[in-house]
Amino acid sequence: MTAATAFEFDLPNELNATHPPERRGIRRDHVRMMVLDKTTGNVAHNHFNELAEFLRPDDLVILNNSRTLPGILTANLEREGIVITAEIEVRLARRIGDAVWEALIISDSIKVGDSLLFSPELEAIVTGENGKTPIKTIEFSQKGIELLNSIYALGEPVRYEYIHEAWDLDYYQTVFASQPGSVEMPSAGRAFSWELLFKLQRKGVQLDFIQLHTGLSYLLDDDYDHSPEDNYEEYTVSTSTLERIRQTKARGGRVIAVGTTVVRALESASKTGTLSGWTNLYIHREVPLQLVDGIVTGFHEPKASHLDMLTAFIKEEFLFAAYHQAIQHQYLWHEFGDMNLIL
Incomplete structure (x- = not known):
């Protein structure tokens, strides 16, 4: 299948996050956050520790509890x-x-x-x-x-050319990771601290977890087109999580996935009826989302298939315009970078 969009743009080298926030003197939950309204395309500029302000009681936030291996x-x-x-x-x-x-x-x-x-x-x-x-x-x-x-x-953690130092594995873990299996960090969850998770709960926001072990995303060969359909990843979604999703939607709450891995796991379970197994689901603008209403994610590099997935949430023109704003406002990219909330 051809990619839903050839999302090309120039990403200045200085916007590649080369250091974990903590090594830049910033708490992990204090990175910047661009909030994108999927209906209007409006953009707001905030910090991730303000996430609760954009969520409502009875919203359901679902995270990936896979733990990173030194791959x-x-x-x-x-x-x-x-x-x-x-x-x-x-x-x-x-x-x-x-x-x-x-x-x-x-x-x-x-x-x-x-x-x-x-x-x-x-x-x-x-x-x-x-x-x-x-x-x-x-x-x-x-x-x-x-x-x-x-x-x-x-082992040591997988890192790519924009990371110049061999950071310890702890920098590649989310605070809630529990099940070893990912060879690359499910990075959208990295910015969460326990303090922020408790803050969400105090507001009445529900939390739940799925598991998807991320595979190797780049095979060090630009001539090889490693599409999502070639990338099988192991996932598990519990029946209780699906029931909480059903109850959330029945109450008018929103289901917010933390990361593209959570979207892939939930939508795979919904489309196939299989709660655990392997998925090569490729989500793009022509694939209607059945369970997920919003996403917390990082900023993705040009032509990445993750950008195709985001067009299932929001019109391409809104997403493209927001990314241009992100560059102008000097948001940082990749696993140690800033965050993007699409609701």
Whole structure:
């Protein structure tokens, strides 16, 4: 399927957030927030700790409780017991099973059957390829909690070219994250503090959680078009969450997703009737939203498929105009940047 929009714009380098807010002297919940009225296109400029002012009692805010793994590992590539290449980079892409992952292995010579030695206690075998993509399937010598413990001990967070320093994994976690599995932070939830969550509850705003483990979004190859339909992600939505959504809408409340991951999980559950599994749902302006009324999200880079999803909430012309304002007002982009509320 062709993208719903080719959303192109020039993003000045200085608007790439290279440091976590805390390292810029700002509390995580005090980043800036652009509020966008999806009906009129009107824009207001605020700070994220003022979020409660834009929500009503009986609104329902749904967050993703997936916890970020340090998804970059380093291994020696071995073939028939001989080290072919030392210290190659292995980027975990998504978990398939207790011991099986898909991964991006940064090596031109990798073959099925090769071994990856991460430590004396952990290795993996390359067991398969993923069609025409650079992704490989690997099976680790450990599984379950033991494997997760090794990944946490050996790995470092996935970061892209706009992040110049290796920030600790704690900077890539939301305060409420509980279920390990994402290789990239579900970043829309990062700006929430416990103080802000309690403030929302005191106002009567309801909170609930889904789980969607984010996969690797960029395969380090601009020639490969990694569309949402190629990106299968594991999700779980509880029956109680769906019931709370039903009750919220019956009372006239709004369902606000924190992040594109929450939208994808909820709309997948609604469209398929499946509460847990894998989704490759591609949401854009021609896909009517069935459950979600508003979204808390970050600012997305030019041509990102996340922007296509936002056009399911708001007219393209409103969104484009708001993004131009965001650039003029020097909002910061990406996981350590500022926030955008669309209601």
